[in-house]
Amino acid sequence: MRGNEPTLGQLGEFPMIDRLVSGRRQPATTELGPGDDAAVVRCADGRTVVSTDMLIEGRHFRLDWSTPHDVGRKAIAQNAADVEAMGARPTAFVVAFGAPAHTSAADAAALADGMWAEAGRLGAGVVGGDLVQADSWVVSVTVLGDLAGRTPVLRSGARPGGTLAVIGDLGRSAAGLRLLRDGVAGFDDLRRRHLAPEPPYGQGAVAADAAAQAMTDVSDGLIADLGHLAAASQVTIDVSTAGLASDHQALVAAGAAVGADPWSWVLGGGEDHALVAVFPSTEFPAAVPVGWRVIGRVADGPARVLVDGAPWSGQAGWQSYDG
Amino acid sequence: MRGNEPTLGQLGEFPMIDRLVSGRRQPATTELGPGDDAAVVRCADGRTVVSTDMLIEGRHFRLDWSTPHDVGRKAIAQNAADVEAMGARPTAFVVAFGAPAHTSAADAAALADGMWAEAGRLGAGVVGGDLVQADSWVVSVTVLGDLAGRTPVLRSGARPGGTLAVIGDLGRSAAGLRLLRDGVAGFDDLRRRHLAPEPPYGQGAVAADAAAQAMTDVSDGLIADLGHLAAASQVTIDVSTAGLASDHQALVAAGAAVGADPWSWVLGGGEDHALVAVFPSTEFPAAVPVGWRVIGRVADGPARVLVDGAPWSGQAGWQSYDG
Known part of the structure; x- marks a missing residue:
């Protein structure tokens, strides 16, 4: 929570999503980004690598240690590593974020900024998500990746x-x-x-x-x-x-x-x-x-x-x- | 919790995952299912439709109303509908599941059974996931879908x-x-x-x-x-x-x-x-x-x-x- 910033409860789901999504630059592989029922991501390889990880506040991160930006970076990084471990490159992420109504909109935006910062290092985009009310922070990320013709390394x-x-x-x-x-x-x-x-x-x-x-x-x-x-x-x-x-x-x-x-x-x-x-x-x-x-x-x-x-x-x- | 069933805390993460995964029949689009760092799903169309939804216990479902099987069906159904709404067909799901250590393994298995029952109606598979400890149930599902050459309907x-x-x-x-x-x-x-x-x-x-x-x-x-x-x-x-x-x-x-x-x-x-x-x-x-x-x-x-x-x-x- 921060001084003059509205909370998620005050701002509401859809205005907050607009704020999280606006001004982001999607990579060329994102055929359709956030804002519709689903996103569309190119997979020229004919296959999509996919993995998911959930981070729970108090168990996988502590908000007195990590900034929201750190949490965003970590959530992207650990999912990206799973795709790397197959011999592929991450192309897109979707994010489900649960947080209390008293969470500041600025903290939610910082989480998204951290995700975009880390995804940007990979040339990947955050293409969609979900925002729901929860008692504490829950960050669930799914990554899509491209093998570019390689055989997956098992x-x-x-x-x-x-x-x-x-x-x-x-x-x-x-x-x-x-x-x-x-x-x-x-x-x-x-x-x-x-x-x-x-x-x-x-x-x-x-x-x-x-x-x-x-x-x-x-x-x-x-x-x-x-x-x-x-x-x-x-x-x-x-x-x-x-x-x-x-x-x-x-x-x-x-x-x-x-x-x-x-x-x-x-x-x-x-x-x-x-x-x-x-x-x-x-x-x-x-x-x-x-x-x-x-x-x-x-x-x-x-x-x-x-x-x-x-x-x-x-x-x-x-x-x-x-x- | 049930009589003689172990809890997630007693069974542990990896044995529980083995139980959730074993014996499932993957569709032909699943090139590589659960068990490695990531799954590999075919996308003959050259594009993947993707969407994600998070369900929070007490907010999106109540375990005194819903059986775990119901929760699994609902989580799959609502994600599948997002892909349908683009004019596509769901092909694969990944699931992140957070639950307390005292959750019975049978309830976790019933959740997965419900997911497989609903995914099976679609000819889709659950191809991967994550299992983490949380204070209450959190079910986060991501769906992949295939447009089969159609233009997405926005x-x-x-x-x-x-x-x-x-x-x-x-x-x-x-x-x-x-x-x-x-x-x-x-x-x-x-x-x-x-x-x-x-x-x-x-x-x-x-x-x-x-x-x-x-x-x-x-x-x-x-x-x-x-x-x-x-x-x-x-x-x-x-x-x-x-x-x-x-x-x-x-x-x-x-x-x-x-x-x-x-x-x-x-x-x-x-x-x-x-x-x-x-x-x-x-x-x-x-x-x-x-x-x-x-x-x-x-x-x-x-x-x-x-x-x-x-x-x-x-x-x-x-x-x-x-x-």
Whole structure:
């Protein structure tokens, strides 16, 4: 709520939607944007990639930590990462937003501005949405994406002998969350990363073009997400901590400040939306695309994830219902 | 919550998702269904129609009135109607579902069953989703649709001289809501219609093929939704109550039972998701497709909706923030 700004309850649904929608510049793929019963998005590929994520206030974000702009960026980023992880590019988003009547129109507009800022980095548009009354903020985003003729890169394609590689940072968001919870000053960059992640946009398509066998984004935690990939592919994945030294190094000071082991963030922290993929190895070391870091290998064996050849005993990652 | 059924909190996110997803039969348009970072849906048309709606427990449905199966059907139906209103056919849905940890797994499964039952009537599939913890139920659905080469039918295309026609029932859902609120017995069919609407599936494409100039579905209320169409088209729409006599007649007994004017339901009640369209009139009376009922005409004049040539003084329809 802000001083002279009307609330959603005062402004009403349709005037608020007009304010959220007006003046936005849609990309060429948006054949019909907001304002009708539905939008129309081009899919020249003959296929549409689609994924959805819901963010709940108090569970996925806190409005005393995140600005509405941050929440908008994060909601777009985490959906975009799911499309990237298929080897596709995001083209369009639709957004359902639930909020109390006392929410300021300025905060709702800032949420939309954050979404547009992040979508703009992808060349994508927000093409439609829904605005409803709710007891607290609920932000539900669906992303559409374009494979541009590529074969989708599944979780199930990893084969023994493959090389595991990552692009994007690991552990930053989890470290930032801990710093926010503990109220520890400094480390502004890590806190920012929790509030608005920086996925490696464009690299999903790069990996697909480099013949990636399997890919996923790190949304729940590296070990947890690799666990899904290992299960889908029925392989053993062996992660090498040597390959993750730069992530660990970046978090040592923050770990010392809050008394935490940086490895728990690197291996168990999600929400940075790094991309992790398996590339075929015809030689060793395998060729991976520029900027990707080799962090392990795929072996024949039961579906499991090892760390330096041994089971990992720390927390693997996040679940929606974790008691 | 049910006797021996585990709760979402006991079962956990991923086992619950497995239960929701397993054994479902995807249509041919689903190239890749649930289980990876995103789904892949065919769009042979080169365009995807997309729309989203969020349902909030206590605001859009009550779990003491609706079964979870009803909620699932309603969430799919109202999204499907938005795609129909463009002249397209729904092909795929993604669903984000927020619910408390104490929600029974059986209730979550019944929600999904209801979604699949309704999607199945359309030949569409539920291709992906998200499951998160929330204080109460939140159901956010996004629908994808296929125009099959048709030009989308917008709200903005109505021209003076056009014939206004409707297919599907009006006022049933509003009557059912009032009966539920007042706890009046009998009229089971009307209560059912509120809990699970029956949109006229397939008729959006029929209208598009019959050269409909403009179309929308009645989600907020006939006068309210025609108001959007009149504003987008910059025309005056004159609704004839003579054309709505059958809807009125069907609600007379219920109106008497609760002391309400059936016209307020027919003209102001939403959520039945009838389709209302404007057809070009080269002759009078105009030819409209089989099953469509002529309920008025489009005239030159300011953007407004008249009833029998005069302004309507009753409630026009529903808004998300209505104080």
